[in-house]
Amino acid sequence: xxxxxxxxxxxxxIVGLAFALQAxxxxxxxxxxxxxxxxxxxxxRNFGFVTVTGQGAGDTWRRARRSRxxxxxxxxxxxxxxxxxxxxxxxxxxxxxxxxxxFMQTPMAEGCTLHAGKALHTGPPAHxxxxxxxxxxAVLQSPHELRVESRSAIPRLAAWxxxxxxxxxxxxxxxxxxxxxxxRTARATLHAERVVVCxxxxxxxxxxxxxxxxxxxxxxxxMLRVRPQRGFRLPAAVMGxxxxxxxxxxxxxxxxxxxxxxxxxxxxxxLQHGIHLIAVQSEDGTLxxxxxxxxxxxxxxxxxxxxxxxxxxxxxxxxxLREAQVVERWTGIYPVSVQHDALLLAPDNATRVAVVxxxxxxxxxxxxxxxxxxxx
Numbered sequence: 001x002x003x004x005x006x007x008x009x010x011x012x013x014i015v016g017l018a019f020a021l022q023a024x025x026x027x028x029x030x031x032x033x034x035x036x037x038x039x040x041x042x043x044x045r046n047f048g049f050v051t052v053t054g055q056g057a058g059d060t061w062r063r064a065r066r067s068r069x070x071x072x073x074x075x076x077x078x079x080x081x082x083x084x085x086x087x088x089x090x091x092x093x094x095x096x097x098x099x100x101x102x103f104m105q106t107p108m109a110e111g112c113t114l115h116a117g118k119a120l121h122t123g124p125p126a127h128x129x130x131x132x133x134x135x136x137x138a139v140l141q142s143p144h145e146l147r148v149e150s151r152s153a154i155p156r157l158a159a160w161x162x163x164x165x166x167x168x169x170x171x172x173x174x175x176x177x178x179x180x181x182x183x184r185t186a187r188a189t190l191h192a193e194r195v196v197v198c199x200x201x202x203x204x205x206x207x208x209x210x211x212x213x214x215x216x217x218x219x220x221x222x223m224l225r226v227r228p229q230r231g232f233r234l235p236a237a238v239m240g241x242x243x244x245x246x247x248x249x250x251x252x253x254x255x256x257x258x259x260x261x262x263x264x265x266x267x268x269x270x271l272q273h274g275i276h277l278i279a280v281q282s283e284d285g286t287l288x289x290x291x292x293x294x295x296x297x298x299x300x301x302x303x304x305x306x307x308x309x310x311x312x313x314x315x316x317x318x319x320x321l322r323e324a325q326v327v328e329r330w331t332g333i334y335p336v337s338v339q340h341d342a343l344l345l346a347p348d349n350a351t352r353v354a355v356v357x358x359x360x361x362x363x364x365x366x367x368x369x370x371x372x373x374x375x376x
Contacts, residue, residue: 001170004191005029007030007193007196008190008194009030010178010195010196011199012039013043013154014043015043015198015355016034016198017032017157018368018369020165021369022369022370023373024167030161031190032161033173033183036172038155041201041332043150043154043200044151046223047223047278047291047362048150050064050146050147050362051064051360052065053087053089053109053142054089054243054250055247055249056341057108059342060248062367063367064367065144065367066370067365068144068363071146071148075146075153079156080148080156081148081149082146083148084237085236086143086144087140087142087144087237088130088131088235088236088239089140089142089243090138092136092137098255098258099253099256103140103253111143115138115141116137120139130233130319130320131238131319145237147280149283170187173185173186174186177206178197178206180195180350181193194350194352194376196351196353197351197353200335200355203216207345210347211355217297218297218336219293220295220331220333221359222290222307222329223290224328225288225328226315227285227323228323232285232321239276240277240317240318241259241263242263242271242277273292273304273310275291275314287319299333312324336359337358341357341358342354342357342368356368
């Protein structure tokens with residue numbers, strides 16, 4: 001196995017693979033070193049939901065739009081099915097409607113539609129038949145999102161990078177030291193003109209001092225896989241009202257403060273657990289549902305039954321489900337920052353440390369890698 005490359009990537013999650021893609025497109029020889037035998041972290045423990053609508057204004061929204069375009073191009077080439085597209089966000093509380101109306105006046109609402117009143121029942125039935133419309137005042141519909149199955153898409157993307165782009169992967173090999181052009185692993189000493197470190201939630205190893213200056217912490221989420229009744233079809237990803245006070249594209253609008261006050265009174269336990277509903281559908285018909293958010297330096301690896309119960313309550317309130325059998329449960333951990341949605345650090349001219357600090361790796365990583373190479 002070759003021990004020399006133009007770019008060495010530490011980490012084979014979505015951020016690392018995004019850098020490998022961008023580097024290989026520029027004709028660079030790329031090596032990816034991953035400490036585990038396969039990607040098992042946050043990059044496969046999520047919705048596979050490439051979210052555009054509702055992302056924070058500025059770089060995050062821009063990166064989400066660009067990353068969505070890249071996903072749309074490479075997914076068929078890599079043999080990754082796009083399972084459905086778009087977003088539906090229904091609201092029932094009168095105080096939530098002004099938030100959506102205000103969002104529709106922003107540039108980020110381009111291409112979106114707000115269905116209200118009679119339009120809820122006269123619009124395209126395929127887009128509303130999966131929803132429980134009793135009491136719904138309006139539904140925000142976005143065409144921008146894509147959904148892939150993360151647990152299969154990430155390994156398939158890695159295989160495609162190896163097969164079609166010549167990216168070399170070293171699995172099950174931990175990087176112990178980076179001093180470009182030398183990289184020392186648990187098995188070998190490698191050489192690369194440039195190195196990018198994409199370690200996700202591993203904040204206390206490589207470049208820990210540089211990362212500590214940004215006051216990062218970890219976020220743990222809980223998620224479920226639910227089997228609905230036979231024949232149930234979700235035409236798009238679905239979110240709920242709690243998303244309007246969590247996603248910055250909505251939450252930073254002045255109208256969101258009144259909604260936040262009402263939700264604090266009516267959904268206090270959900271807010272305490274950082275719950276907001278997202279539901280997407282897999283190829284086998286099951287729904288991936290979540291999620292919650294608990295923060296700390298070392299979140300305990302235990303799932304709470306109360307969290308699952310609350311998530312399922314929001315699910316039943318939003319979708320027209322007669323059955324909802326839980327067939328799988330899991331947790332995931334990713335780094336977060338109160339100041340940044342992503343960090344791109346430069347410890348020296350030959351090294352970059354890339355961390356998505358907002359849980360938007362699948363949605364923004366491809367464009368983050370593009371941004372890094374423009375300035376590198």
